[in-house]
Amino acid sequence: MENKPVDYNLIKGWGIDADPKNDPTYPMKHRTNEEQKGYTWDRPTQQPINIEVLHSNERPNVTAVFGTSTPPSGLSGMIRRYAFQYSENSYGHWLPLLLADRVNVVEGIVDDFINGKVPNILAEKGYKAEWKHNRTGLLQKAAIVGAISTVAFLLLRKKN
Structure with missing residues (x-):
């Protein structure tokens, strides 16, 4: 396979942002070049x-x-x-x-x-609020933890 140079001018939209005067954010942002000056504030006291x-x-x-x-x-x-x-x-x-x-x-x-x-881990984790506002999600989490715990227990028991 031959490596041919690509003529980027043939690609539609290529280099659209190359001209800073053709800035697509112009209506929303009026460029004053203030952001180019760098820090213009005094650093707060350490x-x-x-x-x-x-x-x-x-x-x-x-x-x-x-x-x-x-x-x-x-x-x-x-x-x-x-x-x-x-x-x-x-x-x-x-x-x-x-x-x-x-x-x-x-x-x-x-x-x-x-x-x-x-x-009080249950209160600190917010389970009371989750029971009130997201009961399905809490039951889903409990089922997943229960299933993983059961599988882990059975695997450990099987090894012994």
Whole structure:
């Protein structure tokens, strides 16, 4: 098979956005070239950093303002620190963060038991509201969990 050069001018619509004066968003957006000037605002005063703050390795510094409610701790914190070694466009960043969220939930339940509090998991998961507003969906979820649990139990029992 021969590799022939393509004449893009023959392709209908090719390069339609090449001319900035022929901008299809013109009626909605009046171009003033203000967005081309870059930052025209003063950076806010840096919030004091008195806890560990994880930030993207694509940023040279920490953002001026950040959340401080839950600093990384325990196993979930270790997983988060690992995740922030990778770029934000990588599965190595997002998948560990998802795992860290799930681990943090378990850590919270264990912490409740350690502090003498029995967590009301059904209320915290919103099952009362789901029973009221989405009964079919809740019953479907319960059936799926029941079926998976039964299959897992039978498979484990069969091995023993």
